[in-house]
Amino acid sequence: MPKILIIEDDTAFCQMLSKFLTKHGYVVSSSYTIKEAQENLSASNFDVILSDVRLPKGNGLALLSTVKKASPNTQVILMTGYAEVKTAVNAMKKGAFDYISKPFTPDEILSVITNALNTQTFGNTQKSNESSIKKKDAPNQFLVGKSESSQKLQQYINLVAPTNMSVLLIGESGTGKEVTAKSIHDASKRREKNFVAVDCGAIPKEIATSEFFGHVKGSFTGAIEDKMGHFEAANEGTLFLDEIGNLSYEHQIQLLRAIQERKIKRVGSTKEIHLDLRIIAATNEDLAQAVQEGSFREDLYHRLNEFSMTVPPLRERVGDIMLFADYFLDRANEELGKNVSHFSTEAQEYIETYPWPGNLREMKNVIKRAVLFTEGDSIMSSAFPDELIHGAEKNTTTKFSKSEYEKERILNALKQTNFNKSKAAKLLQMTRKTLYNKINLYQMEV
Numbered sequence: 001m002p003k004i005l006i007i008e009d010d011t012a013f014c015q016m017l018s019k020f021l022t023k024h025g026y027v028v029s030s031s032y033t034i035k036e037a038q039e040n041l042s043a044s045n046f047d048v049i050l051s052d053v054r055l056p057k058g059n060g061l062a063l064l065s066t067v068k069k070a071s072p073n074t075q076v077i078l079m080t081g082y083a084e085v086k087t088a089v090n091a092m093k094k095g096a097f098d099y100i101s102k103p104f105t106p107d108e109i110l111s112v113i114t115n116a117l118n119t120q121t122f123g124n125t126q127k128s129n130e131s132s133i134k135k136k137d138a139p140n141q142f143l144v145g146k147s148e149s150s151q152k153l154q155q156y157i158n159l160v161a162p163t164n165m166s167v168l169l170i171g172e173s174g175t176g177k178e179v180t181a182k183s184i185h186d187a188s189k190r191r192e193k194n195f196v197a198v199d200c201g202a203i204p205k206e207i208a209t210s211e212f213f214g215h216v217k218g219s220f221t222g223a224i225e226d227k228m229g230h231f232e233a234a235n236e237g238t239l240f241l242d243e244i245g246n247l248s249y250e251h252q253i254q255l256l257r258a259i260q261e262r263k264i265k266r267v268g269s270t271k272e273i274h275l276d277l278r279i280i281a282a283t284n285e286d287l288a289q290a291v292q293e294g295s296f297r298e299d300l301y302h303r304l305n306e307f308s309m310t311v312p313p314l315r316e317r318v319g320d321i322m323l324f325a326d327y328f329l330d331r332a333n334e335e336l337g338k339n340v341s342h343f344s345t346e347a348q349e350y351i352e353t354y355p356w357p358g359n360l361r362e363m364k365n366v367i368k369r370a371v372l373f374t375e376g377d378s379i380m381s382s383a384f385p386d387e388l389i390h391g392a393e394k395n396t397t398t399k400f401s402k403s404e405y406e407k408e409r410i411l412n413a414l415k416q417t418n419f420n421k422s423k424a425a426k427l428l429q430m431t432r433k434t435l436y437n438k439i440n441l442y443q444m445e446v
Contacts (some may be wrong), residue, residue: 219268
């Protein structure tokens, strides 16, 4: 059975991860410090090492070089709650197989471990690392759509990014609020500093204070070393608080105080740490309604809502649907090592007709699954899950009227440009590839 070493100073998280991996047939050892990890490595060989990037009295990057020198075939996966591409790139250059951002799902960590065990490390190490870096860069790329709602969103990003204003992102689950927040950070003066993403809904109430502000050794049971919190990690950069509406009233008060005073204290410490950071928050709830109902503090709401913008659902970005579909197709090809080039006419029709209640996240997952099931170079509708087929068929009447309208628009644009497809695509505010796809979809003889 594969042997895994977990190096993580968060004892509760480490124990939980260890139990989960043990249940899935792995032999798991745990270390809470660099020193313990070195002792474990001296006593035994491991197939995979899961190491937190930031550790007391050292970090995962420093340990990485030692591990790869002593055991080149051991795959190292870095875990980080600090969504920083630079850290990942440095890790890949030093020989890490991959990295995964906290919080991650059970399926995600199992997938990364499986890939690590299935990958041979002999020879082409640098090529493998460069490929992994490219894959990890991709999720942070912000694809600007051509639809009116997408263009409006980009205008708002361009407007607010250079300022230090707090931003509240409002949108349904899966619309890409974290990617939007990252694009604001990347376009700001803080782009060279940390972008720290925190899912407020995933933090247990009992340890939320420690997660946000850190703690000192001995401040509570399980605090075996000093720990930096999310606020401190984001200092001089950007702190992204996702699903802010899930915070308890008590932690809302603590958050408000930290934002107002721009200073914090680690749990168990009297030392004040001064902060210079930008706050971007996100919610899929109606916070204004929550304020009226008394479940969310009005003063915190106004602190976070210096500038608000809505991240539109996919159903309101009709003109972007195939643009995003092609983007996720390219991503899936990279991640799965496949070379699927396009969607069949019927598959494209289903993509454009389906209402996408799960938004971009659902589309990404559906297309990745379809690429996995596809043997040739074209995705057929049979590769889609039944719920997509049924959901699209319910919208047949709506699709028909939309299709006829769109077909007429394309024909008019082609006539206006004397059937110059490049100019027609620009007039229609879509890419040439999308225009060609639509011409094929509607079987237009032009």
